[in-house]
Amino acid sequence: MFSVLISVYRKEKPEFLKESLQSVFSQTLPADEVILVEDGPLTNELDSVINEFEQKESTLKVVKLPQNMGLGSALNEGLKFCKNEYVARMDSDDICFPERFEKQISYLKSHPDIDVIGSWTKEFYLDNQGNKVITSLKRFPHSIWENFKYCTKRCPVEHPSVIFKKKSVIDAGGYQHCYLFEDYHLWARMFVNGAKFYNIQEPLLYFRMSDESFKRRGGYKYAINEYHALKTFKKIGFLTNKEFYFALITRFPVRIMPNCIRKIIYTKFLRKK
Structure with missing residues (x-):
């Protein structure tokens, strides 16, 4: 049992959001709820994409914020609606590998001491014909607990690739205002709190560049x-x-x-x- 948490705002492209949601709802291990936070009023095109998925996906729950609050605040609001202990993050323009959730949840079940699990990512862009072009593989060390020096120099996990324990995030103070660094700020506080991180040593997410x-x-x-x-x-x-x-x-x-x-x-x- 796990939730998926996504935030979207009006500058996102509707075709990117659609591809992102399709990847979430096409998993080999589906989530029992997907919380989509609308961070302020959206465009008609984005509303149309969300309405399409609301009609066919019963696990999708939309949280509407009256005004744009920024990513950290939007995710904090969405976290309140996540009923499960495990919460998977996803961005509204990235794409999950079909087996992403299955592999991460499987590892968490056999390693209950892990608080945050991420993965490698494949960075990509679309060419003029709309084809996906893979530019690079972004790798992360497996056990951040054993590679503390790494996370003092670079962000230890890719934010949209993680699944975390809701309680561990709340115990660290949740997402806080740290413009452009909300995720790294959260990981640092969790690390100081004694949280354990792990990265699966293979790519499970396409990261749009x-x-x-x-x-x-x-x-x-x-x-x-x-x-x-x-x-x-x-x-x-x-x-x-x-x-x-x-x-x-x-x-x-x-x-x-x-x-x-x-x-x-x-x-x-x-x-x-």
Whole structure:
């Protein structure tokens, strides 16, 4: 028994949302409820996609927020409606492998001490003909508990690939305001709380990429928000002073460099072809 938690807002493309929901409702192990949070009023096109799935999928439950609250707040609201202890995250533009939930839930059943389980992801974009082009494989270490140094340098799990224990998330304070870093902020607090993480060593999610994806990871605004996030990590004991300054020195130049160079760094050095 597990829930799926998704948030969507008006700037999402309806065709992406449709493909994402299709992958969720085509699993070899289906969820007994899918909580879809509408983060503020949507477009008519997005409403049409959601209405289509509401009519044919009885497990879909839609939570409507009167105004846009941002991802962290929207997920907190949706979490209140999840009745199960295990909650699978999913983004409204990514695509699950058909066996994703079955493999993750199977591992969790045999390893009840795990609080968060993620997987590797395949990053992709659509070409001019609408074909899926795989650009790289994003890998994560299996046991984050045994690879603490990794998660002080990089986010330890891919947010839309995880299934987590609802209680462990709530005990860590849930999603909190940390603009652009809501997920990493949550993982850091959970880690300090003693939560255990694991990544299945194979891809179970297609993660959508574009040039905009790399642009969103740069610029002075992003750099300043990352600085505040790292400062919070140091304050709660997730980072030492040395790790804090090392993160600043290695990350800040990447954030302010031209997008074309940042894209090369991500695709050539931080990913596996």
